[in-house]
Amino acid sequence: MTDADSLITSRNPADPTDVVLQVPAPGAFAVADAVERARAAQPDWLLGGAAARSTALGAVADAIDAAAADLAALAVREVGKPLAEARAEVARTAAIWRYYAQAPYEPVGAVHETAMGPGLLLTRRRPHGVAGLITPWNFPFAIPSWKAAPALAAGNAVVLKPAPEATACAQRLAEIVQQALPDEVFTVMPGGATEGDALVSSADVLSFTGSTAVGQAVARAATERGAPVQAEMGGLNAAIVLPDAGIEQAAAHIAASIAGYAGQKCTATSRVIAVGAALDPLREALSEALRAVPVGDPAEATTVSGPLINGRARDQVSEAWHGLGALAGGTVPDGPGWYAAPTLVEKVPTGHRLLREEVFGPIAALLPADDLAHAVRLTNSVPYGLVTSVHTTELDAALRGLDRLDTGMIRINAPSTGVDFHLPFGGAKASSQGPREQGRAALEFYTSSQTYTLSPAGAT
Structure with a gap:
């Protein structure tokens, strides 16, 4: 969160009096300058060759592994991620860098007659x-890494603008990254x-x-100036049972997808569709x-649902359940920190925000469906289409559902949360x-295809 345009303040969501970091916002000119310095450094990074890029990305993975305990503790403190999830995220972050460390050796083209x-x-x-990367606070190490690692592996330089709430993690x-890479190839510019x-x-x-x-x-602005762009946005994900x-x-599975990390994942389950009996x-x-x-202090190893990222986020969750009958939860625990109990509601009126907007918290609506076809229609009825779980x-039955769901990812007998990087x-x-x-899709996004014609000298 920002206290003023010129100051970035990051607070511990489990104890808002604990200021994790406070730094000046650099401003627009500093960002533009960072991009120009990265642009000047990028050709040497590319021309250094596959071995140099592979070695550097592998060194980042090793350094993340070595610092795993400190990184997990920082994620707990700055973004309220429960300790078990924070440890898992750090391990996945190292695996991401190690995976893309092999990418510089992959073929980058083809020969044709x-x-x-x-x-x-x-x-x-x-x-x-x-590559300009703008990332959220909820996966403060993994998301910047699964964007930056393929961009760097392909030979780009990177400028990262993290969410203000995750500035210390970024x-x-x-x-860690800058110790393994040449100067100016990877830069973090905090701000709003x-x-x-x-x-x-x-x-x-x-x-x-x-x-x-x-x-x-972002997509409109980038497209207008002809820059390639990808944007990952909201979800209103359903679990069909x-x-x-x-x-x-x-x-x-569904409880974990609703309540894990207080529902602060774009893949969290927010609608539960029960078919028939x-x-x-x-x-x-x-x-x-x-x-x-288990709801409570994210530093405890047993905690599953910790605090919301800030008071406004907690208020949005409590406003969403207001006036609805809660089957579970529907309360705000006493004490410091921005907590909300994992909540399930039913008999939600048509047009209610829970059925049309992403609330981004530990709350879901239980909805009845007459049959699978009805469940698919309910799933597809919202503006979003990120992930659906089918149980x-x-x-x-699973295959019939797969054919008609308009979501990008479908998980059978598994939580809606979880990412295979x-x-x-x-x-x-x-x-x-x-x-x-x-995956390999990222390597394609961070590159463009060139076609070369090689003709013998003097050929007609």
Whole structure:
């Protein structure tokens, strides 16, 4: 959060009196200067060759592993991530850098025969130049890494603008990365909208993760100036439970997706659609599972649902359940910190914000469906299409659902949360814009294809 336009203040959401970091916002000119310095450094980074880039990214992975305990503790303190999740995120962050450390050795083109006569036709993918990355606070190490690592592996330089609430985490990540890379190849510029706008106006390729409204504005601005852009935005994700599902297992998966990290994930479950006879047993099992979720200090190893990121976020959650009958939760615990109990509501009126907007907190609506076709219609009825989980023991039913869901990711008998970083990540409709990120798709996004014609000297 920003206390003033010129000052960035990051607070511990479990104890708002604990100021984690306070730094001046650099301003638009400083961001533009950072991009120009990165642009000057980028050619040498590319021409240093695959081995140098691979070694550098591998060194980042090793350094993250070595600093794992400190990084996890910082994520707990700055963004309220429960300790178990923070440790898992740091481990995944190291794995991301290690995965992309192999990418510089991958083929970057193909050789083709000419249509007529001697010579060769070549295609070759080349980096754009400077990748501008705008990232959220909820995965303060993993999301900047799964954007930066492929961009760097492909030969781009990077300028990262993190969310103000995760400034300390971003700066700590920069310290690690910069030790392994040449000067100016990786830069963090903290700040808010002013710094973000400046980065969108100057970088050669843009990747954004955050709210839908801001992401759409970023996509428009980048497109107008011809810069490639991808934007990962909101989700209003559904879990479909069929009558044949293992109800207890489904309830455990869905409760984890609602309440884990206080629901502050774009892949969190916010609508639970019970088909036919699944409604009554699921209502009971899911309510019980949510009431049993450990809520409290994120520094405790057993905590699953910690604080919301700030007071405004907590107020949005409590406003969302206001006037609805809560099957579980619906309360704000006493004491310091921005906490809200994991909450399940039902009989939600048509048009209620829980059925049309992402609240980004530990709350979900339970909805009945007559059959699978009805459940699919309910799932598809919202503006978003990021991820859907389907819970069933019948493969035929799962496949019928897969064919009609308009979401970018579908998970069968698994929580809606969870990301395989070596596979493409993204959604449909208002959830995503532009190419996918992660996996090999990211390497394609951070490069463009060039076609070469090689003809013998003197050929006619």
